[in-house]
Amino acid sequence: MALNGIQIFKLTPKKNCKECGSPTCMAFSMKVAQGAVDISACPYMSDEAIAQLSEATAPPMKTIKIGTGDAEYSLGGETVLYRHDKTFVSKTRYAVALCSCMDAATVDAKIAELQKVDYERIGERMYVEVIYVNYDAASGQDAYLDIVKKAAATGRTLVLNCEDVEVAKAALEICKDGKPVLNGANAANYADMSAVATAAGVVLGVKGADLNELHDTVEALEKAGNKNLIIDVTGPDLKATFANAVQIRRAAIKNEDRTFGYPSIVNTVAVAKGDRYMQQALLALFTMKYGSIVVVETLDYAEALPLYGMRQNVFTDPQKPMKVEPGIYPINGGGADDICLTTVDFALTYFVVSGELERSGVPCNLVISDAGGLSVLTAWAAGKLSSTTVADYIKANVEDKINCRKLIIPGKVAVLKGDIEAKLPGWEVIVGPAEAVQLVKFLKDLTA
């Protein structure tokens, strides 16, 4: 059970030495209770007290790190089941599956293909972060090691799916510096597999026939001292896989079952092999419901564009609005002589407005200035969107690049028209529609 600040305070030295960074022991205790500070920040806690407290104040779900350098990702660490309760913290990561049953040409083609997806969306680089390398016993160890080498050469983080202890050991020799996941422990081999993973310093993936077997195996691994784990929730069919993913996460967060407090791997290939469309559906399904790593056969732009957009949405902090970078966004081939429109930098506003502008087919420039990531009316009310902010931005960033001197402002802030015109000599300010959906007609009428 979680302890409150007073209970924690009783275990502190109560000397207000400030060495932990907090002004008093009481303040420190309150922070620990909220999970903001780790108990070990206090240098005077007895080992006994630390053991007692770290058990009681540990987060419901561990944060597990995989990969290294730029390719290091945090998985898990969630504290809620729904984003509106607080926020989700660790994005779902996507993996493309390779298998040692594939011939060399197929593997090369898949590796080249998965590296093609690489673009930016609202300040975030979108690409395939993980490669899942499946060991097929019939093809033998050498074929597997070849593929592991090729996959490791991409610099992407790997998941080695291999339940053969010797093969796993050999594969880790090749790629352990990249901190891959060794997805290979089961009820029969977990002791040996855990030793291999621990020796290589990598995260161990745990499998099981059902939730009971998974629970037992994780418990046994924890007892043996390995808490650097991921749970492979893939079951015999889709229904079981979904049930596992939800119940494991729910047990950890809602029912405080720490044994299940680990991130998850979902292998959609196992339940929808060869069905690209079904795998698309499952990418979305397990992004929404508790997949930490989701494995598919193909991840091209067709998958990436909706998927990464959805992930970016779902994993935003509800308390922090998504913002786009201020700047001039040319639309429909807009150039220096085309009309300008302006709105706020709130990502949703930007997407809705730019979508409508694209639909209109009229070449134009969308000018986005910094409005604190708020919507039009909120930004106006907060003083973040005013005649001054618009005029200053246009003077500093637009006048030297755009020759056209017509500016359309959002209909909801029509009141700014006069002031902007006064502050921007030479510009004609036009009041646009109140809703983005009316932009198509508005622009067509304007340019007709």
Add this chain to the structure above:
Amino acid sequence: MPFNQKPQKFNAKINTVTIGTGDKAIKLGGESVFPFYTFDGPIENAPKVGVEISDMGLENVSEGIKAYYEGCSTMGEIAKKASEMEGADFVALTLEGGDPNGEDKSVDELIAIVKEVADAIDCPLVVEGCKNAEKDGDLLAKVADALQGKNAVIMPAKEENYKAVGAAAGLAYNQIVGAESAVDINLAKQLNVITTQLGVSPEKIIMNVGTAAAGYGYEYVVSTMDRIKGAALSQDDKMLQMPIITPVSSETWGVKESVAPEADNPEWGPAEDRGISMEIMTATADLVSGSNAVILRHPQSVATISKMIKELV
């Protein structure tokens, strides 16, 4: 120690709403568990998939969708073909041509199309207006009249026109009212409250709580649906227990990821593939967040989503 399974039980359920008549009638809702949580309890009625067709015929649809309807020249033929799509449970006719800012088709012209479509199919029918609240008030009242005895869904009834649409569909002609609000739990509830105050029975209301294409503010959709299902089941909020219907295709087939020609971004690949993927992913996310029915366009999306529902329930 084996896993200590703790099912999440609720003493409340989503209303069961029957749409259509006869053998092919469908039921939405009825469950007292979260979407697809079959490990907590049974899902009485699996979510349903509808096929969207438009009074504009095949004018604004992708090549792949056109190919499916090849040989269909009348609205009746298109509707029949839509109802035969693999995985389709109902047909959704949108009257987008009625938009005063677009084609501005007359009400009489649209009613003729509604009748033609209704006569051509034997599965349940959903009719969506032109999105202009004023025109819909008039148009949808007449649609409700024209479809007497069909037990069809008439939508959208919005805050601006719920009296006209709700009274005609829900009271005068005994259809189902589709109440539409804009991605906000309070607005959704408010609309249900005032619609029932008109006298419309809660069992005659389904909700469209709004959606977006994946990547376009989709977080609001997730949280709105999560919170609605949460309030409906854990707090037994009667004014949020209406099943949710979500028109997916009208959002997803308009965004640039789905429509930008391959020539603009060669690495993106064919637009058709992107459009299908966008439709499938958005629909899946809607369903797992709480939609009891989704409306789609592409035969591949309809087949895939319907198969996924069968495997999950």
